[in-house]
Amino acid sequence: MTGPRNGYQGQAKILRALAHPVRLRILDILARQEACVCHLEAVLKRPQPYVSQQLAALREAGLVTDRREGTLIYYRLAGDRLAELLDQGKALAQAVAGEVLDFPPVPEEALANCPCPHCQG
Numbered sequence: 530m531t532g533p534r535n536g537y538q539g540q541a542k543i544l545r546a547l548a549h550p551v552r553l554r555i556l557d558i559l560a561r562q563e564a565c566v567c568h569l570e571a572v573l574k575r576p577q578p579y580v581s582q583q584l585a586a587l588r589e590a591g592l593v594t595d596r597r598e599g600t601l602i603y604y605r606l607a608g609d610r611l612a613e614l615l616d617q618g619k620a621l622a623q624a625v626a627g628e629v630l631d632f633p634p635v636p637e638e639a640l641a642n643c644p645c646p647h648c649q650g
């Protein structure tokens with residue numbers, strides 16, 4: 530007979546996945562719009578294998594989901610509550626730091642260096 534799984538372990542799994550500056554920025558981008566790997570590469574200016582590795586960690590933790598459209602795979606946040614949590618995490622970081630911190634803006638406009646349909650359509 531098994532009871533409920535250990536909640537702290539589940540919580541730690543999510544927080545481990547979140548405890549990474551680039552992964553937090555990816556989630557910030559996905560909180561505004563779903564995006565394919567090539568779009569995230571263009572925003573982050575990081576190579577595809579690196580971006581894919583971070584997305585795999587986020588997916589493994591259940592924080593992002595993906596869907597395939599043609600040859601592209603689009604990623605999005607796994608739930609609305611995650612966007613709230615991200616905002617609270619930013620507020621907490623600023624409160625602990627005791628100063629206003631810089632969170633780089635997420636570009637809303639089409640990116641010239643991105644081949645994704647969102648940018649080239």
Ligand SMILES: [Zn+2]
Binds near residue numbers: 644645
């Ligand atoms: Zn794009």
